[in-house]
Amino acid sequence: MPRSELLGSLEQIVLFALVRLGANAYGMTVRREIEERTGRDLSIGAVYATLERLESKGYVSSSLGEPTAERGGRAKRLFRIEAEGQRALRATQEAMRQMSVGLKNRLNAT
Amino acid sequence: MTAPMVPRPAIWIIGRLLPKADSDALLGDLAEENALRQRSEAPPNELWWYWRQVSRSIGPLLWAAARRGRWLGVFVVAIAVYALITVLESYSGALISKLFVSGGIAFTISSLAFSPIAMGIGGYAAARMRRGSAAILAITSAVAIVRLMVLSGNAVAIAYLTGFLIVCPLMALTGGALGHRRPRAR
Numbered sequence: 001m002p003r004s005e006l007l008g009s010l011e012q013i014v015l016f017a018l019v020r021l022g023a024n025a026y027g028m029t030v031r032r033e034i035e036e037r038t039g040r041d042l043s044i045g046a047v048y049a050t051l052e053r054l055e056s057k058g059y060v061s062s063s064l065g066e067p068t069a070e071r072g073g074r075a076k077r078l079f080r081i082e083a084e085g086q087r088a089l090r091a092t093q094e095a096m097r098q099m100s101v102g103l104k105n106r107l108n109a110t
Numbered sequence: 111m112t113a114p115m116v117p118r119p120a121i122w123i124i125g126r127l128l129p130k131a132d133s134d135a136l137l138g139d140l141a142e143e144n145a146l147r148q149r150s151e152a153p154p155n156e157l158w159w160y161w162r163q164v165s166r167s168i169g170p171l172l173w174a175a176a177r178r179g180r181w182l183g184v185f186v187v188a189i190a191v192y193a194l195i196t197v198l199e200s201y202s203g204a205l206i207s208k209l210f211v212s213g214g215i216a217f218t219i220s221s222l223a224f225s226p227i228a229m230g231i232g233g234y235a236a237a238r239m240r241r242g243s244a245a246i247l248a249i250t251s252a253v254a255i256v257r258l259m260v261l262s263g264n265a266v267a268i269a270y271l272t273g274f275l276i277v278c279p280l281m282a283l284t285g286g287a288l289g290h291r292r293p294r295a296r
Contacts, residue, residue, distance in 0.1 A: 028139035044143075045167020048128070048136055049174035056178075064131060067138075070145055072116055074138030077131070 007092040011059075013038065014050045015089045018060065018081045026065070026076040027051070051079055059085030116141055117157075120164045126242050127171040140164070181242070188246035191236045192254075195228045202228075225274060226281045233285025244286020248279035 007015070017033040018025045031047045034040055054060040065076035081089075100107075116137055124133045144160055175181050202224045210217035229251060233244040255275045259268050 026139065027136055028143045031139075032143070043166035043170065044136055044139055044163050045127075046170040048132065048167075049170035052132075052174050053177070064135070068142075070142050071138035072141045074134045074141065075131070076138060077135035 005088050005091050006095055007088055010042075010046070010050050011054060012089060012092055013040070014047065014054065015059065015081055015085055018079055018085075019089075023078070023080075025079045030079070054085065055079075057084075057088075058082060059088055117160070120160070123164060123168065124171070127168070127175050136167075184240045184243045185246055187236050187240040188243040188250060191232045191243070191247055192250045195225075195232045198228060199225060226277045229278045230281035230285040233282035234289040235285075236282075237286040237289025241290060244282055244289060247286070248282035251282060252279045 067075045236243040
């Protein structure tokens, strides 16, 4: 597998959040999903920067939603994972699995 | 439901780092989560949470802006304007020497005033071309002045340059702020 297909840890976490959130994936929900599941308090800017990077790679696409009063009349940018992103996520998970095969005892030893 | 208040400085900062649609979406996300937190049992200091989010977002968004090449243009404009000001300064020195008697009051005032005025106009022009470039211009001029101070080693020159160190970047930023001014949103 080419190295470029391997995702960074934050990219993986954000892509998993998109898969979990489905049609309701936008900056705030992604940030909260990650915080609730991993305890990692990311800034909203870090989430947007990661999503932008994933979009430039073709792993994610986005569209503008409707503005709401709760958001001060500002539209949501909704994100969804693309087939290419799903492939990259699977490939990275598989690479991690292969690298960790047979290491369970050693990792638990310390 | 009333629209949530978004601090104007936050709009300004995020607007400098993201395209309009994205900055609107990000500010909307912050407003929505802030409203959610106010309704929940979250800690009461919501303004602190908001500004913590904005300040922690600056680094990743700056990096993202640099990656998409936006900041390259900003740097190019700032450095080009700075180079133009430096060239004009060298010519202005010769011109002022020809027009006024060296050491006279007119000579002193025009010599002292040229750089800050040029920085103000340069900051304005840079900001009109690329948002954010006035700030880079201010930093560049401050670095150049500090370099001159270190190289001069002369107490009088250092005192004189200290004034420039304050005034020139400030003028560039003021010019930039005027150049950034946009029509009010409808």
